[in-house]
Amino acid sequence: MSENQTVQPEVNETAAKQPDVTVTVRPNGPFRVEGVIKLVDAQGNAWNLEGKPAISLCRCGASANKPFCDGAHNKVGFQSQESPVPAQ
Numbered sequence: 619m620s621e622n623q624t625v626q627p628e629v630n631e632t633a634a635k636q637p638d639v640t641v642t643v644r645p646n647g648p649f650r651v652e653g654v655i656k657l658v659d660a661q662g663n664a665w666n667l668e669g670k671p672a673i674s675l676c677r678c679g680a681s682a683n684k685p686f687c688d689g690a691h692n693k694v695g696f697q698s699q700e701s702p703v704p705a706q
């Protein structure tokens with residue numbers, strides 16, 4: 619290679635498209651959030667999520683520990699199983 623040639627960094631496109639955070643819509647249950655996130659209230663106060671690689675956020679409204687899921691969705695019979703509509 620001559621001194622005038624530049625080296626382009628190798629780009630791993632698959633890795634570049636990987637999100638840092640994954641939110642999984644659990645059937646009849648919470649949103650499971652995996653990855654490094656900051657969770658704040660309406661005033662910007664952050665919950666301490668140190669050491670937690672994943673959290674579950676209540677979407678049924680029945681948790682006594684909102685915004686986190688405490689399993690109450692099972693007791694109240696929460697039903698919801700959304701999936702994305704396939705692209706056409």
Ligand code: FES
Pocket residue numbers: 647648649675676677678679680681686687688689690691692
């Ligand atoms: S989703 Fe689990 S308590 Fe609401």
